[in-house]
Amino acid sequence: MSLRPTLDFLLYEWLDAAGLNARERFAEHSRETFDAVLDTCERIARERFAPFNRLVDTEEPRFDGEKVILPAATKDAWDAYAASGMLSAAQDYAIGGMQLPYTLEAAAGAFFATASISIGGGLLTVGNANLLMAHGSEAQRRVFAHNEFSGRFSGTMALSEPQAGSSLSDIATRATPDGADYESDPLGPRYRLRGNKMWISAGEHELTENIVHLVLAKIPGLDGRLVPGTRGISLFIVPKKLVDDEGRLTGERNDVALAGLNHKLGWRGTTNTLLNFGEGRYPVRGAAGAIGYRVGQPGEGLRCMFHMMNEARIGIGMAATALGLAGYYASLDYARNRPQGRPVGPQGKDAAQPQVRIIEHADVKRMLLAQKAYSEGALALMLYCARLVDEQHTGAPEAADEARLLLEVLTPIAKSWPSEFCLEANSLAIQVHGGYGYTRDFPVEQYWRDNRLNMIHEGTHGIQAADLLGRKVRMEGGRGLMLLAGRMNATIERALQRPALAEHANALAQALQQLGATTKAAWATENPAEALANAVPYMQAFGHVVLAWTWLDVLLAVGDDAQDAAAVGRRGAARYFFHYELPRIGAWLQVVARRDMSCAQFPEAAF
Amino acid sequence: MSLRPTLDFLLYEWLDAAGLNARERFAEHSRETFDAVLDTCERIARERFAPFNRLVDTEEPRFDGEKVILPAATKDAWDAYAASGMLSAAQDYAIGGMQLPYTLEAAAGAFFATASISIGGGLLTVGNANLLMAHGSEAQRRVFAHNEFSGRFSGTMALSEPQAGSSLSDIATRATPDGADYESDPLGPRYRLRGNKMWISAGEHELTENIVHLVLAKIPGLDGRLVPGTRGISLFIVPKKLVDDEGRLTGERNDVALAGLNHKLGWRGTTNTLLNFGEGRYPVRGAAGAIGYRVGQPGEGLRCMFHMMNEARIGIGMAATALGLAGYYASLDYARNRPQGRPVGPQGKDAAQPQVRIIEHADVKRMLLAQKAYSEGALALMLYCARLVDEQHTGAPEAADEARLLLEVLTPIAKSWPSEFCLEANSLAIQVHGGYGYTRDFPVEQYWRDNRLNMIHEGTHGIQAADLLGRKVRMEGGRGLMLLAGRMNATIERALQRPALAEHANALAQALQQLGATTKAAWATENPAEALANAVPYMQAFGHVVLAWTWLDVLLAVGDDAQDAAAVGRRGAARYFFHYELPRIGAWLQVVARRDMSCAQFPEAAF
Known part of the structure; x- marks a missing residue:
């Protein structure tokens, strides 16, 4: 009835994760080092995440006019997570990483996600930094990504706009070259951005020294028009506070302004924002627009972003799975302890007998077993996909290519299936609790609310389905x-x-x-x-x-x-x-x- | 895209509701009088219910140590509802009723339920008073039921206890005769009750002069023991404030004390309480225990209660249905106005074309059509069941008996099916809204939360299923x-x-x-x-x-x-x-x- 034995079985007895250390990149690892990572994450999740899951739901982020206020526990959780080294778990030893297989990183992530899905914002920061490691210049990697891996900076993904959610081809944020020398900035070609970005998670907070926004925008043509479709989209680093080429804050605030906090059904521990870029609230360096540094070539923004999409979508699937597991554990515990009613025997029920615990009722068993089948099955699939990511990155060429292609097909499932069926699991977890499940005195209603997000973000259910069958x-x-x-x-x-x-x-x-x-x-x-x-x-x-x-x-x-x-x-x-x-x-x-x-x-x- | 045309069609073109006025009881009615009732209810729901649905969600009931505080809008809604005469719609003209068919009462109720399911507490009061009309003495009907029909008093159903939810045979509230003359009270055999009642909706508030609790309790045998099983259960009227045999408040508070408010996932406009009966907080008339008047014979409590169960369960089904409809209308409106993406044509999509409204996408249509099929289908079934109630009460003997038996079989479906599938409809309503559906700026997330209760109260899904297949x-x-x-x-x-x-x-x-x-x-x-x-x-x-x-x-x-x-x-x-x-x-x-x-x-x- 805890996550660890299931993870151990899936990792070691099913997926032979320990066998990964036969590969050069993971040669210094062993089951012992893997276990040490799992131990640490399990402990931090238990101590710094789980006790505050309800707190971050009830004390929603609020803006006091200057700052976004979050419970102190959120900062503690971030600091503990950063101190664990998990932000850079997959990175090279040379830059302070652990060279941990993604399979282990994903498994360890399940501890945090079951403990409190919304208190932690690590997923986006890692995704952001990974993208820069793949597509950024040496300076961009060093100044931005490395500082994200250390936990000094955090990261966002700023794709959507109020009028462009599922349809990214319609984004209207504009990026124009910043001065004649725009191409010679050591941090990358420098632009000025103007536009609004919606649904930006962790878009504003005081948890870290700086926030690194990765922003999709369009560079207008010579006629001043934006290229229609996704081909016109480029990618930019827009830091909340400007930094020098050693990553030190220059003391200048960039023109990225909080336009509003979104008040959500769940997942409330994570700030979700509408951000205005370049509206003039924080004028910077005597010109209009937020300063941004282009990543990669013009017009290649979406390609760069999608490079990381498989892992981001597996991350969503894992979040949904973890919530499913959390509800399963909670309702299993309740069912083992709550006396109510009598079993149906061959002769029906006997009111003179004492009540039994509800886990003895066939229908309660059905609801528990469905949760187990959904969420443990989803966990296995997520780890399988994570293992494919490792194969893609470290396998022999043919195996790596097969892994890549399998991931293309499986990712829409890895993202959508847990989002739908682990949500159903959470509903069953409420049902097992009866009236108590409908109160905020038990955790299951929050899991259900939190989980409802997963069919929506990172590509809706409909988008995943069109991707699967259409492409x-x-x-x-x-x-x-x-x-x-x-x-x-x-x-x-x-x-x-x-x-x-x-x-x-x-x-x-x-x-x-x-x-x-x-x-x-x-x-x-x-x-x-x-x-x-x-x-x-x-x-x-x-x-x-x-x-x-x-x-x-x-x-x-x-x-x-x-x-x-x-x-x-x-x-x-x-x-x-x-x-x-x-x-x-x-x-x-x-x-x-x-x-x-x-x-x-x-x-x-x-x- | 509004409820009225659908109701009109189902009532008049499908169920021939107007034909009911061929019956003696409804002879003074006509399509015109029915329409007048629907008009009034539609208007009150629009003016006094709908505008405050979000308010009653955010301003949850709270206890200030003396009183339960509710938003002023809740009192306004109650007063408007009571003034409409709907509390006594089905009653005889002789006691101020309208002799309205239940079919029309149920249809009119759909306006209130779609507008705000939790601001109104009329359902329980009517059910309570109906029960007294069927099983109470003349004095009990006159003093309690009539004052509920007028809206002066409100009513509750106090069945569950913390240790006895689905398993009513395990209730432990005790009722003992109150003095040697206990049988000669004009309000009915007088007892003293001691015990705790859980999940009591509208159990404490200041909306009405008095609250009439209908309480299930066990009368101990001569050995002081409670009879196991449901056969030992009797039914009692326990008023919050004592009344004389003309229904006037005597100025004495009965020993019914609020032990706590339940803080729920949804349905927050309705207070839900844990009540202590006879704990001594409000000592009354020099003896221990809350004063209660027995209704019907000892040991017949559950039978009396179940007399009203069909209508109560149809009421739950109607609540779930109404929430399904509300979500359908909201998401339909959103889909008709939100531009996003482009349709898939035979050649795929063309990014150079302007965006279309999302209602033009096949998958959005699927989600809307599913909602329509679920919630309009459920509405038809609810009205069909309501029509059977009228047949049972006013049909010729054979038809009446058939209606009774059909209701026995259909009631578990009428209660459970909308609870499950109109909840699914609400989830689809969120999905149609995309990210906006996950915010509290749109009403659909609240419908989904409110609707989650319906698979739980008035007999859980599992209880309904066992009733259907087992009995x-x-x-x-x-x-x-x-x-x-x-x-x-x-x-x-x-x-x-x-x-x-x-x-x-x-x-x-x-x-x-x-x-x-x-x-x-x-x-x-x-x-x-x-x-x-x-x-x-x-x-x-x-x-x-x-x-x-x-x-x-x-x-x-x-x-x-x-x-x-x-x-x-x-x-x-x-x-x-x-x-x-x-x-x-x-x-x-x-x-x-x-x-x-x-x-x-x-x-x-x-x-």
């Missing part, structure tokens, strides 16, 4: 989908060797066949409007097939003779998934297969 | 289920006459056959532990079949040639339900049919 399963001639099917078939074949797993293996084989046929049928007319009319049901079914495969593959690491509680639990959760969940794909896929236009062609006036 | 489909030799199947078959036969409806009719016929076979299979071993192991999936499938039938029956009232927007909308929503929703029953029913014990037999240690 990912067709890219490179469908090679990604074939590769994934190959992995699933390998699992099926191994499972067929074991009589206890044959039923599941056959069910998965049939589901996979159905998924493949449906993918073909969706595109039979080669008309995107028809193929994508039911992209979300397709993604739901695809996700369920992936999760069924994940559970079957996990069972391959559980001995058929193993009778310890954990083994019985995994077998039971997989069985639940195959019996109760996998059959749901039929209803989802049939509308896709016949390219049902009931929704797409429904006339607006008829709503 | 309702088997009672009277399965006659209720057969009756319902008969109604469905009648709809199917009529639909088969119309080529445009034949596909749906056949799908429903097949689903009904599957449901019947599964019901038999569940009970094939006559072992409740096996039959009920998957009661919730059974109820979900049952509900979907009922809703498919409802939609098909609604379409019978829509001409095949009608091409007005409303007709096209109903046809499209029904089509959505048959294509996307009804096929889901397969996955739910197969575990029921094979009496899958995966959950029930999962060992506790393995979680």
Whole structure:
């Protein structure tokens, strides 16, 4: 009933994470060093995150006119996290990193995310700095990224605008060269930015010395117009406070102004902002606009940003998963201790008997088992994807390329599936608590509210689905989908060797066949409007097939003779998934297969 | 895009509500008087409820040590509601009522519930007073019920206790005779009550002169012990302030003390309390215990309470439905006005084109159509059930008895189905809004939070499912289920006459056959532990079949040639339900049919 044993099993017995230290980059690591990282993170999460999860929900960030005020616990949590070294866990030893595999980084992150998803803002800072490590100049890496890894600065991703959320091609923030010498700034080509950025998490706070905004903006052409579409988008570093080329604050405030705090349903520990760039609130260096340094080439902004998208989306999936796990643990604890009612026996109920704990009721078991199957299954998938990231970065060329392509196909699932089904898990966690679950005296209602964000940010459910069915399963001639099917078939074949797993293996084989046929049928007319009319049901079914495969593959690491509680639990959760969940794909896929236009062609006036 | 046209269609064109005035009780009514009631309620809801829905969420009830403080708007809403006469709408003219059919009362209630579900507490007061009209003495009716109908007093239902929520047989509140003359009190046999009651909505406030608590308690036997089980439960009127036999306040406070306010996830406009009865905070008339007057015979408390359960549960279903509708209207409005992205054409998207409103995207249409199908379908079912209540009360004997039995079977669905699927609708309403839906600047997040209560109160989802599969489909030799199947078959036969409806009719016929076979299979071993192991999936499938039938029956009232927007909308929503929703029953029913014990037999240690 705690996260650690599940992580240990998945990492070491299923994914052979310890085997990663055969690779040069991880040669100085071992199961012992991995365990030390997990120990540290587990402890910090327990001491500095979990006790304050409700506090950061009730004491929402507020702006006093000058500063954004956060509970002191938020600063403590940030400092402890930074001090742990986790911000630079994946980086080279040479710059103070641990050269930790991403698989371990992701696993360790689960401790923080289950303890308090919104108190920590580390994810964005690491993503920001990683992007600069990949696409920034030497000076940009040294001045900005390195200071983010140390925790001295924090980072944001400023993509959306009030009028451009899902549709990034419509951003209107403008970047114009800052003076004739704009190209000779040691921090990179210098521009002046003007525009508004919406939904910027951790966009304003006092947790760190400085905030490094990574901002998408368009450089107008000679005619002063912005290029339509995403090709016109470039990427800029816009620090809240200006720095010199050694990263020291110059004492100048950049023209980045808080326009408003967003007041959210959940995830309240993290400030979410509307920022005005270059509106003139903080005039800087005698000209208009916020100063920004271009990263990479003009017009390559989105490509740079998407470089990090897989990890960002796995991060969202992990957040959703962690909330699912947190709700599962909380409701399991409640169910083990709450007496209520009597079991249904062959003769019904006997009121003269004492009450039993609710975990003895079949329906409560069903709700707990569903949560276990959803959230532990999702955790396995997240770690599998993290392992693919390591493969992509450190594997032999062919394996690395396969990992890259598998990630392309799996990322929409890794992001969307936990967002939907671990949210459902949280609803079940409330239900297990009965009326108490509806009160703020128990943590589950907050998990449910926090988790509702994950289907929205970093690309909505609809965006993920269009990406999956419109692009990912067709890219490179469908090679990604074939590769994934190959992995699933390998699992099926191994499972067929074991009589206890044959039923599941056959069910998965049939589901996979159905998924493949449906993918073909969706595109039979080669008309995107028809193929994508039911992209979300397709993604739901695809996700369920992936999760069924994940559970079957996990069972391959559980001995058929193993009778310890954990083994019985995994077998039971997989069985639940195959019996109760996998059959749901039929209803989802049939509308896709016949390219049902009931929704797409429904006339607006008829709503 | 407003509730009224949908209500008008369902009431008059589908259910022939106007035909009710052929009955003696409703003879003075007509479509005109019904419309006048709907007009009034629509106006009060718009003026006194809707504008304050967010306010009552943010200004939660608080206790200042003496009084529970609510926003002034709550008192205004109560007064306007009471002044409308709706509290006594169904009562005889002789006591100031309107003799309005319940069908109309329920329809009118939808205006208030969509406007602000939690500002109004009328539902409980009416239920309380109705119970007294059915089971109270003449004095109890006159002193308590009549003053509730006028809005001078309000009412509660005090069933649950901290240790006894779903399991009412375990209540421990004790009622002992109050003195030797206890049986001669004009207000009824007088007892002294001691115990704690949990989850009491509107349990303490200053909205009315007095609060009439209806309290379940056990009268100890001669040995001082409480009878185990529900047979030992009796029902008592426990007024917050004592009254004389004319209903005038005597100036004495009864010993009912607020022990705490529950702080909830939603539904915050309604105070929810833990009450202590007879703890000695307000000693009264020189003896210990809160004074209560027994209603009905000793041991008959639960029977009296359940008399009103059908209407209470339809009320919950209507609340869930109304919240579903409110979210649908809000997201429809948003989708019609929010520009974002471009449609997918046969050649994909064209970034040079201007953005379109999101209602033009297929996936947004899917989310809107799902909401429409869920919430308008649920509304139809609620009104159908309300019409059965009228039939039960005013129909010819055989029809009345059929209506009673149909209600027995349908009530668990009427309560549970909207609670689950209109909550899902609210989640889709958030999703349509994207990031804005996650903020408290838009109403949809509150609808979602408010709606989460409905799967919990008035009998949880699990309790409804056990009631449905364990009792309702088997009672009277399965006659209720057969009756319902008969109604469905009648709809199917009529639909088969119309080529445009034949596909749906056949799908429903097949689903009904599957449901019947599964019901038999569940009970094939006559072992409740096996039959009920998957009661919730059974109820979900049952509900979907009922809703498919409802939609098909609604379409019978829509001409095949009608091409007005409303007709096209109903046809499209029904089509959505048959294509996307009804096929889901397969996955739910197969575990029921094979009496899958995966959950029930999962060992506790393995979680």
